[in-house]
Amino acid sequence: MVAIQESATIEQDDAHLLREAGLRVTRPRLLVIDLLRSTPGHHSADDIGTLLAEKSTPLPRASVYNVASALVDCGLVTMVSVGPGSARYEYGAPWHHHFVCKICGAIQDVHCVLGKKPCLDPDDIAGDVEEAQVTFRGTCASCLRAVPA
Ligand SMILES: [Zn+2]
Numbered sequence: 001m002v003a004i005q006e007s008a009t010i011e012q013d014d015a016h017l018l019r020e021a022g023l024r025v026t027r028p029r030l031l032v033i034d035l036l037r038s039t040p041g042h043h044s045a046d047d048i049g050t051l052l053a054e055k056s057t058p059l060p061r062a063s064v065y066n067v068a069s070a071l072v073d074c075g076l077v078t079m080v081s082v083g084p085g086s087a088r089y090e091y092g093a094p095w096h097h098h099f100v101c102k103i104c105g106a107i108q109d110v111h112c113v114l115g116k117k118p119c120l121d122p123d124d125i126a127g128d129v130e131e132a133q134v135t136f137r138g139t140c141a142s143c144l145r146a147v148p149a
């Protein structure tokens, strides 16, 4: 079926997701979850703020941070640890890992064999492991091509 999803339906989906995750439905949360769902990739809080402003639904920077961390806490959104610099947020499943280029900073998704977290649970941790993110680092294909021979 090819159908353009009505914005009211999308908003219901988003509200449903928030409620399922145990969050109260608020406008800022709807805006951020909708943006992350409709914009695949890894976004910093600043990116989210800029994208929302471009859609004429701006949110103050502090709200973006608060909402993003609430969405991470309830498991709807992953905070991707890509190393120094700002945290990146990414919507949803399946669970996967990341390859970060040390030259240009590009982030690529890396398939996770298990596809759900925690995909690693080492014996030598005395505690409850909730997630294990593997960050692969190196040089991406386009930076490799750009390196002078
Ligand atoms: Zn690169």
Ligand SMILES: [Zn+2]
Pocket: 041, 042, 080, 090, 096, 097, 098, 108, 109
């Ligand atoms: Zn990713």
